[in-house]
Amino acid sequence: MRLTVLLSLFAAATAWAPQPKTTVSIKSSSINSVPQSFDPLNLSDDNIITSNVEKTTSSSLVRPEAVFLASALPLIANPSVASAATAGAPNAVGSAFAAYGHYISLIGILACIMAERLTIKPNMTEEEEDFIAAADIGLGVWGVGIAYSGYLRAVEYEKGFDFYAHEPLFWLKIAFVGVFGASSFFNTVVIIQRAVAKRNGKFTPMGEKLSNRMIRICNAELTAIAIIPLTATFMARGVGYSQDIPWQAEAALAALVFGGLSFKYIKEALTFEDNPVSLTTSTED
Numbered sequence: 001m002r003l004t005v006l007l008s009l010f011a012a013a014t015a016w017a018p019q020p021k022t023t024v025s026i027k028s029s030s031i032n033s034v035p036q037s038f039d040p041l042n043l044s045d046d047n048i049i050t051s052n053v054e055k056t057t058s059s060s061l062v063r064p065e066a067v068f069l070a071s072a073l074p075l076i077a078n079p080s081v082a083s084a085a086t087a088g089a090p091n092a093v094g095s096a097f098a099a100y101g102h103y104i105s106l107i108g109i110l111a112c113i114m115a116e117r118l119t120i121k122p123n124m125t126e127e128e129e130d131f132i133a134a135a136d137i138g139l140g141v142w143g144v145g146i147a148y149s150g151y152l153r154a155v156e157y158e159k160g161f162d163f164y165a166h167e168p169l170f171w172l173k174i175a176f177v178g179v180f181g182a183s184s185f186f187n188t189v190v191i192i193q194r195a196v197a198k199r200n201g202k203f204t205p206m207g208e209k210l211s212n213r214m215i216r217i218c219n220a221e222l223t224a225i226a227i228i229p230l231t232a233t234f235m236a237r238g239v240g241y242s243q244d245i246p247w248q249a250e251a252a253l254a255a256l257v258f259g260g261l262s263f264k265y266i267k268e269a270l271t272f273e274d275n276p277v278s279l280t281t282s283t284e285d
Contacts, residue, residue: 101149108142110225116187117218122208129194129206136191139184159236166243171250173228178258180224182265187214189269210274232285256264 115135119128154159154170164170190210197203234240 047064059166061220088201091157095153098149098152100156102153105146105149106225106229107141109139109146110141110222112136112142112222113218113225118221120206120211120214120218121245122211124211126198126203129191129198129203133191133195135189142189143181143184150181162240163241164235165247166241166245167235168240168242168245168250169231171247171254173231173235174254175257176224176228176231177250178254179261180221180228182222182258182261183217185262186217186265189266190214190272193269207274210272213272 112135116132119132119135121128125131150256154164194203194206
């Protein structure tokens with residue numbers, strides 16, 4: 001392999017090497033043997049002297065086509081070198097689609113959370129309530145997409161589950177994902193409750209207390225989205241990799257975080273008491 005690369009570099013260097021100079025000396029004899037008169041400005045037509053004319057061909061470089069062909073000769077002679085770049089990625093297409101699905105799902109999640117964050121406020125209209133309900137459905141769909149694509153990347157593609165299982169930052173990232181998912185249950189449960197009440201004709205405007213709590217949940221979700229990719233970048237580079245810690249214990253801890261916080265936020269949403277919106281009308285005389 002190294003020999004082939006060296007041959008390629010040598011061929012390219014040889015193709016770019018300048019060609020040797022060629023010198024042509026032409027000796028012309030005087031066709032007029034008459035003694036020359038003093039003519040410093042060379043104004044006389046009869047002043048033809050013997051001269052040595054030296055014509056030098058400047059060094060030139062070979063065209064780029066020759067360089068390309070010269071550097072490609074070792075690859076043509078040894079086809080295995082050309083496929084060496086893809087030898088370690090037999091599932092390159094599937095890995096690319098999984099990565100794309102992971103990234104596009106993250107963008108979709110961010111867009112849905114921002115839509116909720118910018119819409120939630122006290123005394124929302126029914127149309128605004130329907131809008132945040134649709135955004136929350138989109139959040140769930142994109143959440144399933146990022147979970148499935150993440151599973152494929154961890155198990156089927158990339159470095160393999162054996163690597164990630166012994167990477168503590170992987171389980172830290174899973175714990176952060178659990179915090180994100182558990183906190184989102186509060187807004188989801190509240191939105192479902194209000195959608196059911198609206199369908200049954202018991203719609204009441206949202207109060208300031210509940211709206212502020214839902215906004216804080218959105219802020220926490222946005223913070224988690226900013227932190228999770230950071231842990232993923234360190235994780236992918238093997239920072240903190242260790243086989244001394246049993247991965248089952250790390251997985252259990254991440255599951256415990258997700259389960260405990262899910263119970264907390266769902267219970268809070270079911271028992272949350274909102275302050276009623278005070279509707280005041282002012283009349284001007």
